[in-house]
Amino acid sequence: MRRALAALIAATAATPALAATGPFISLHNTNFVVTIAFILFLGILVYFKVPGTIAKMLDKRAEGIREELNEARALREEAQTVLASFERKQKEVQAQADRIVATAKEEAALAADQAKADLEKSIARRLAAAQDQIASAQSAAIKDVRDRAITIAVAAAKDVMSKQLTAAARAKLVEESIAQVETKLH
Template identity: 65%
Template sequence: MRLMLTSLFALAASPALAAGDKPFFSLANTDFVVTIAFLIFIGILMYFKVPGLVGDMLDKRADNIKAELDEAKALREEAQALLASYERKQKEVQEQAARIVSAAKEEATNAAAAAKDDIAKSITRRLAAAEEQIQSAQDSAVKEVRDQAVSVAVAVAKDVMAKQMDAKAAGALIDDAIGTVAEKLH
């Protein structure tokens, strides 16, 4: 009701009342007809409680918007928590990867050092074996040379003795050998 009275007073103070050559409250005056139609329209809206319905609809819409905002906030917080969790997991995975790489590098370094040691030991063993083979070959060669020299010396001595030996000298040598043997046996 207040709205209607307020609207009526606003229309009464309007410049349309002051202007014009036709009386305001006549159906020939278009301003009056528009005012009456407007008031009837407002009355129909009030009768069917349209402002209340519009208010209820706006309240429902506001509640829906508020619920959507609350849900969006909850989803945002959940997403931030999930992001933080993934960031922590990523950091842990990076740290683990760094540890794995470090362990692999250390293991590779140790393996390389062990391989170097094994190679050095193998080379040392091979050098020792080669030196032993060389020494054995030298000893064998020296023995063969000595044996050859002894054989040659015996052959030469035999030839020399055979040429210089006569019966008297052979007998003296035999007597001398017998004496040496007799001394050694007693």
């Protein structure tokens, strides 16, 4: 601190005021008065320890800035930690969403396969029912045709027999039929 004061005094002494003509040390020389006032001002500042106070204030301010920087670093690290946590959670949520989508696709595929199998079974049942109905209708039609054929054959036989057979032939035919029935029943 004293070196700085000595350097200041030396710098002040080497001013152009010393190069002026006439007596320098005179109260009528304004340069001399300003120099003396400046040196007194610096002396008062040193006496009241203003440079030390300013240094303390600057140190205090530097310490405050250092604390703010440390706090900012801590906040930055905390923010990075939170960001990393959110990124992990986002990845986990994305992975879970991917699993849900994959599961849904699998279930949809299984449901589609099941629906296809059910549809095939339903079609097979309906086809079988339709075939049964067709077979039933066919057998009913065949029976109906047989019944009509029998009725027509009996009627035709009756007409033919009534026209061609005589009463004796009819009696003989009835006796043969009764005998035939008797042999089949016993």
